[in-house]
Amino acid sequence: MRRSHDVSADTRTRILDAAEELFAEAGYNGTSTAGIAKRAKVPKGLVFHYFPQKIDVLTTLIHERTFVEEVSDAETVHGDPADALSGLARRFPLRASPAMRRILFREADTHGSARERLRRVNAEVVRRARSALELTLPGSRGDAARLEAAAATFATVLLYQEGLQHLTGQHVDPDAVAELIVHALGA
The missing domain is CATH 1.10.357 (Tetracycline Repressor; domain 2)
Incomplete structure (x- = not known):
């Protein structure tokens, strides 16, 4: 059985992976949070759970x-x-x-x-x-x-x-x- 921390880390990683792909393809302004959620296969609200604003996704990608x-x-x-x-x-x-x-x-x-x-x-x-x-x-x-x-x-x-x-x-x-x-x- 997976612990909730493992699931959280996996979900966060999937969101960042999806954002990286989409930002590289279409740019920050050409990417919606709904698109990130869809690519990551998570509900849109979960993107905002980890990253309150779309800019937080970009900043996290750059820093990490x-x-x-x-x-x-x-x-x-x-x-x-x-x-x-x-x-x-x-x-x-x-x-x-x-x-x-x-x-x-x-x-x-x-x-x-x-x-x-x-x-x-x-x-x-x-x-x-x-x-x-x-x-x-x-x-x-x-x-x-x-x-x-x-x-x-x-x-x-x-x-x-x-x-x-x-x-x-x-x-x-x-x-x-x-x-x-x-x-x-x-x-």
């Missing part, structure tokens, strides 16, 4: 199903500057399903929790890129403004790539971008 991985600089840096940036691109710090990535990028303009999560991703990529450049370009710390601009440019391209890939399937080669940035720095 996306994660910004933070690592030490030593884990991110090796080789020459372009290789270090390329390695960073391969270890992009956003941990989320493809559906959640699509939701984040789609909803960032209108929902603060999505915007804040992407802001944290951007800040982590800039931090890692700046640190990688500082550690692989001896004597570069004296030119902090150029390093910050290079790191911000690299982060912008990576975030643009994430959004572009989910919307169009196109891909920007991060290795080529890393080479361009390092070349622009004169390294």
Whole structure:
């Protein structure tokens, strides 16, 4: 016999799973709570039992199903500057399903929790890129403004790539971008 806690957790998970699918397909505004309930196979009132407002479903998805991985600089840096940036691109710090990535990028303009999560991703990529450049370009710390601009440019391209890939399937080669940035720095 299943305990009521297990049933509650299963129901809540089914609601979140349904919302994730629907928000990724149709967007937050294009999804109704009735649609979430139908997809989750629960009464509409049960959606409101767990999530008093539809925005609470979105916020919960973002907080529980996306994660910004933070690592030490030593884990991110090796080789020459372009290789270090390329390695960073391969270890992009956003941990989320493809559906959640699509939701984040789609909803960032209108929902603060999505915007804040992407802001944290951007800040982590800039931090890692700046640190990688500082550690692989001896004597570069004296030119902090150029390093910050290079790191911000690299982060912008990576975030643009994430959004572009989910919307169009196109891909920007991060290795080529890393080479361009390092070349622009004169390294």
